[in-house]
Amino acid sequence: MPQVSTPRVEFFAGCRAFGPMLMSIVPFGMVCGAAAIAAGLTPWQAFAMSCVVFAGSAQIAATQLFANGAPLLVIIATAAVVNLRFMMYSASLAPHFRPLKGRWKALFAYLITDQAYALSIVRYAEENQGKHLHWFYFGLAGAIWACWQVATITGILLGSLVPPSWSLDFIVPLTFIAMVVPLLSDRAMLIAATVGGVASVLLILPLKLNLIAAALIGIAAGLTAEKLRRAR
Amino acid sequence: MNPASPGIPVELIIWSMTIGIGLLTFAIRFTPIALLARLELPDRLKRALRYVPPAVMTAIITPSLFFAGGAPTITLDFPRLAAAIFAALIAWRTRSTLWTVVFGMLALWGLQALTR
Numbered sequence: 131m132p133q134v135s136t137p138r139v140e141f142f143a144g145c146r147a148f149g150p151m152l153m154s155i156v157p158f159g160m161v162c163g164a165a166a167i168a169a170g171l172t173p174w175q176a177f178a179m180s181c182v183v184f185a186g187s188a189q190i191a192a193t194q195l196f197a198n199g200a201p202l203l204v205i206i207a208t209a210a211v212v213n214l215r216f217m218m219y220s221a222s223l224a225p226h227f228r229p230l231k232g233r234w235k236a237l238f239a240y241l242i243t244d245q246a247y248a249l250s251i252v253r254y255a256e257e258n259q260g261k262h263l264h265w266f267y268f269g270l271a272g273a274i275w276a277c278w279q280v281a282t283i284t285g286i287l288l289g290s291l292v293p294p295s296w297s298l299d300f301i302v303p304l305t306f307i308a309m310v311v312p313l314l315s316d317r318a319m320l321i322a323a324t325v326g327g328v329a330s331v332l333l334i335l336p337l338k339l340n341l342i343a344a345a346l347i348g349i350a351a352g353l354t355a356e357k358l359r360r361a362r
Numbered sequence: 363m364n365p366a367s368p369g370i371p372v373e374l375i376i377w378s379m380t381i382g383i384g385l386l387t388f389a390i391r392f393t394p395i396a397l398l399a400r401l402e403l404p405d406r407l408k409r410a411l412r413y414v415p416p417a418v419m420t421a422i423i424t425p426s427l428f429f430a431g432g433a434p435t436i437t438l439d440f441p442r443l444a445a446a447i448f449a450a451l452i453a454w455r456t457r458s459t460l461w462t463v464v465f466g467m468l469a470l471w472g473l474q475a476l477t478r
Contacts, residue, residue, distance in 0.1 A: 183384050184387075239391040345418045347417075
């Protein structure tokens with residue numbers, strides 16, 4: 131089965147690996163586009179945001195905060211905290227991207243997503259990897275990008291046609307639940323998630339700083355739980 | 363639209379938000395790749411970053427399960443909360459986004475029909 135590794139073979143292997151991701155990316159992208167319109171962005175502004183930012187969770191958080199009248203700096207800072215996880219992915223992919231030219235590094239960095247990271251790091255970790263493995267990443271991450279933009283445009287154009295009584299906005303928390311639950315394999319992760327969730331409900335802070343504060347408290351709780359377990 | 367920044371045109375806020383988040387996000391994605399040929403992320407930071415996804419994602423979704431319609435009171439939105447818990451069980455068993463979304467939505471519609 132393992133064909134000779136050529137750029138072409140790897141690129142299309144990456145595109146094929148994207149297939150199963152379709153069902154998580156399409157609804158999320160559509161909801162993201164629809165949410166931006168509901169928050170008061172024009173279709174062009176919504177599409178520009180999806181291209182410039184290219185990070186669904188941060189886009190959702192930002193458009194919600196914008197609709198609730200949060201100050202600009204709080205919106206930007208919150209989105210940055212939501213996207214901090216990319217730093218972890220980037221650090222983990224960095225050794226594999228080292229041989230690439232600067233331009234490709236920048237493009238590949240822009241294309242980092244939860245799904246692209248999760249699927250490609252498995253291949254990179256395998257032994258006997260071909261020299262063309264970055265073509266696999268490019269095929270996978272590029273397919274995710276294209277699919278995300280099409281889904282976002284669909285959400286922008288059709289989102290306002292769906293009556294609110296269908297509660298389709300509930301798809302956002304559902305996709306998040308599907309992403310979070312598999313992560314909760316150890317107690318420290320569970321504590322980080324629980325504390326973050328509880329804090330976001332109970333904290334009443336000015337300037338819509340709740341989300342940032344709750345996330346940081348959740349991270350601190352996870353670290354503390356890990357430390358206590360080690361000390362034992 | 364945005365009462366926190368009176369006097370500033372909404373369009374300007376939207377573009378500043380888009381460009382600001384875009385630049386910061388790119389910096390977060392690119393910096394380790396650009397620099398890590400020379401330096402490693404500190405171990406402490408690496409461990410902290412592990413907890414970003416669960417803490418952030420639950421912090422984003424939990425308020426929407428409690429504050430129906432965005433009102434700042436703890437009025438339980440029972441159908442949403444129950445459907446979310448049900449969806450979490452589905453996610454745990456199936457590990458599938460598709461089934462989590464399908465069963466979560468069916469549960470929400472069912473509960474909404476019952477409580478109406």
